[in-house]
Amino acid sequence: MELNAELLIGTKVVDSAGESVGRIEEFRVEREEKACLVNTYVIGVSGLVDRLSAWTLVRPINKFLHSHKLYSLYEIPWQDMDLTDPRHPKLRKARRDLRPVN
Amino acid sequence: MKLVRDVLDKQLIDRENCEMGRVSGLIMHVGEKSQPRITHIVIGGETLWMRIHPMLGRISKRLARWWGPKRDGPVRIPWSRVETVGRDIKLDVRARETGAIDWEIWIARHIIEHIPGGGEKGEEEE
Amino acid sequence: MSKALQIALGIITSIGGFLEIGSVVTAAQAGAAFGYQLLWAILLGVLCLIFLVEMSGRLAAVSKHTIVDAMRERFGFPFFSIVLLGIVLVAFLVLVAELGGIGLSLQILTGIGFPWWAIPVSFGVWALMWKGTFSLIENGASLLGLFTIAFVVAAVKLHPDGASTAHGLLPTFPGEDKAKYGFTAVSILGASISPYLMYFYSSGAIEDEWDESYIPINRFIATFGMSFGGLLSMAVLVAAALALQPKGIDVDKFEQAALLMTTALPKWGFYLFGIAMLFACLGAALEISLAIAYFFAQGLGWNWSENLQPSKDARFSFVYTIIIFLAAIPLVMGVDPIKVTLMGMALTAATLPLAIVPFLFLMNDPIYLGEHRNGWISNSVVAIVILISFVLAVVSIPLQVLGS
Numbered sequence: 092m093e094l095n096a097e098l099l100i101g102t103k104v105v106d107s108a109g110e111s112v113g114r115i116e117e118f119r120v121e122r123e124e125k126a127c128l129v130n131t132y133v134i135g136v137s138g139l140v141d142r143l144s145a146w147t148l149v150r151p152i153n154k155f156l157h158s159h160k161l162y163s164l165y166e167i168p169w170q171d172m173d174l175t176d177p178r179h180p181k182l183r184k185a186r187r188d189l190r191p192v193n
Numbered sequence: 194m195k196l197v198r199d200v201l202d203k204q205l206i207d208r209e210n211c212e213m214g215r216v217s218g219l220i221m222h223v224g225e226k227s228q229p230r231i232t233h234i235v236i237g238g239e240t241l242w243m244r245i246h247p248m249l250g251r252i253s254k255r256l257a258r259w260w261g262p263k264r265d266g267p268v269r270i271p272w273s274r275v276e277t278v279g280r281d282i283k284l285d286v287r288a289r290e291t292g293a294i295d296w297e298i299w300i301a302r303h304i305i306e307h308i309p310g311g312g313e314k315g316e317e318e319e
Numbered sequence: 320m321s322k323a324l325q326i327a328l329g330i331i332t333s334i335g336g337f338l339e340i341g342s343v344v345t346a347a348q349a350g351a352a353f354g355y356q357l358l359w360a361i362l363l364g365v366l367c368l369i370f371l372v373e374m375s376g377r378l379a380a381v382s383k384h385t386i387v388d389a390m391r392e393r394f395g396f397p398f399f400s401i402v403l404l405g406i407v408l409v410a411f412l413v414l415v416a417e418l419g420g421i422g423l424s425l426q427i428l429t430g431i432g433f434p435w436w437a438i439p440v441s442f443g444v445w446a447l448m449w450k451g452t453f454s455l456i457e458n459g460a461s462l463l464g465l466f467t468i469a470f471v472v473a474a475v476k477l478h479p480d481g482a483s484t485a486h487g488l489l490p491t492f493p494g495e496d497k498a499k500y501g502f503t504a505v506s507i508l509g510a511s512i513s514p515y516l517m518y519f520y521s522s523g524a525i526e527d528e529w530d531e532s533y534i535p536i537n538r539f540i541a542t543f544g545m546s547f548g549g550l551l552s553m554a555v556l557v558a559a560a561l562a563l564q565p566k567g568i569d570v571d572k573f574e575q576a577a578l579l580m581t582t583a584l585p586k587w588g589f590y591l592f593g594i595a596m597l598f599a600c601l602g603a604a605l606e607i608s609l610a611i612a613y614f615f616a617q618g619l620g621w622n623w624s625e626n627l628q629p630s631k632d633a634r635f636s637f638v639y640t641i642i643i644f645l646a647a648i649p650l651v652m653g654v655d656p657i658k659v660t661l662m663g664m665a666l667t668a669a670t671l672p673l674a675i676v677p678f679l680f681l682m683n684d685p686i687y688l689g690e691h692r693n694g695w696i697s698n699s700v701v702a703i704v705i706l707i708s709f710v711l712a713v714v715s716i717p718l719q720v721l722g723s
Contacts, residue, residue: 244397
């Protein structure tokens with residue numbers, strides 16, 4: 092199946108139980124000669140902050156607000172992502188089985 | 194490498210250092226059991242407008258049929274033609290052969306070169 | 320060119336390119352209506368501008384990206400398209416005002432109404448862009464803009480009171496006409512903190528091939544160029560305070576603004592005013608046209624440079640050609656450039672958050688700027704500018720309705 096990767100950005104991802112996990116913010120890929128292999132999908136607000144290279148701004152604000160919400164970040168291996176319906180990506184695991192990245 | 198930060202929306206440069214647009218989209222092949230692969234870079238056209246709303250993509254496609262260079266869809270560059278990914282993305286292609294600067298050539302030929310001082314006719318063929 | 324000469328040229332072109340119809344009309348209105356009371360608004364605008372311009376130059380010199388380049392890459396096309404729409408629409412309005420300013424200057428010099436000048440003026444501006452290079456436009460137009468130093472001469476000749484002038488640099492509340500005071504302050508800030516100036520400056524740094532070694536030069540030019548330019552704006556306000564306020568003259572028409580020069584310089588003031596405004600608005604019109612074309616070209620990844628022949632960057636040339644001639648249409652129809660100016664300044668203030676918020680992110684990006692990214696002082700200033708810009712965004716349109 093061929094799809095437009097850029098249209099996946101910002102799409103909400105649910106786990107196998109239908110519970111919301113976050114939004115796709117980034118793709119970690121490995122460059123090869125003829126293609127880029129997608130290794131992981133980065134999900135969560137921290138992925139957006141990372142994409143905007145905004146940590147130097149966000150960390151001090153986060154510290155000031157004593158907020159932990161901004162640090163939600165999951166890196167989902169490609170095997171665990173079901174893109175049969177690209178507009179509604181689903182994980183093949185439950186949220187409780189995911190380990191957030193610190 | 195991070196696809197969105199390092200590739201998407203980056204400036205594309207051909208082997209003659211000509212600016213040939215920005216990465217508007219990326220084609221991903223997804224199989225049932227195989228690892229997803231990014232196989233093509235997409236430039237311009239309705240791909241860009243689709244990122245805002247599908248309706249804008251359809252309008253862009255329809256408008257392109259009436260005016261400007263005639264193309265069958267946006268320009269696709271195989272990933273195999275990517276030389277380097279750095280400040281810009283350098284491609285091992287010649288921009289005018291890919292169709293990426295068809296609009297540039299069309300506007301130069303049909304409008305700019307008809308205005309005195311715009312440039313010599315057919316200069317862009319060099 | 321030696322670095323010292325580059326600094327000198329940079330400062331001179333910043334001074335010569337500072338005043339335009341927006342800053343003159345708003346400063347003249349402020350002086351005529353409120354005396355020295357709004358000098359603080361010009362000071363605040365200039366201080367903000369010094370930091371923003373320095374950052375624009377630094378970003379370009381270190382990252383080799385213009386602000387627009389970096390914004391598209393970092394924030395993606397959907398966000399970029401919103402900024403494009405907002406900034407370009409407002410910049411277009413300001414372009415109409417500047418072309419109108421050239422027309423009004425020619426009107427007072429020749430007696431021929433500005434609608435008749437709309438097409439020849441647009442054609443002239445376009446021709447300079449078509450045939451000129453970046454140096455010619457940046458340096459040539461700005462050097463001619465040094466005629467605006469006549470406003471300083473006029474202000475000095477009217478013998479301003481030093482203590483009252485200094486007092487005006489501190490914010491005060493007006494006794495009456497609060498809505499008008501607020502609107503005028505907002506317009507002054509909109510005239511000073513213009514996003515298109517930042518985009519033009521960063522594009523110019525790329526056109527001039529700046530690198531990290533230009534960081535000190537950039538700092539000098541931004542600080543002294545904008546400071547001296549700000550003095551010109553203050554001179555307009557002071558001259559208006561002395562020449563117009565005592566006579567109860569409000570600046571609703573362009574010709575009334577001329578009185579601030581003719582009162583001080585009865586023999587030559589009228590022609591000096593016309594010539595100074597002509598060159599000031601010409602420089603601004605060129606700058607805005609380029610800024611709009613740069614926005615499209617850099618954001619969409621086209622070939623761009625004012626130093627290329629038009630056919631070599633066809634889409635870039637096409638954009639400025641179209642917008643210049645579109646901008647002539649309202650003027651041909653007789654739309655009042657002064658009204659367009661005030662609306663443009665208010666809308667510039669209202670859309671500032673669109674320009675400044677992404678800029679804060681870019682100036683802290685370690686990939687673009689490395690060790691040259693913002694320190695806490697610059698970040699604090701940008702944060703204050705963002706705060707001001709959000710306040711302006713909320714109040715500018717209601718104040719325009721109530722106060723204009």
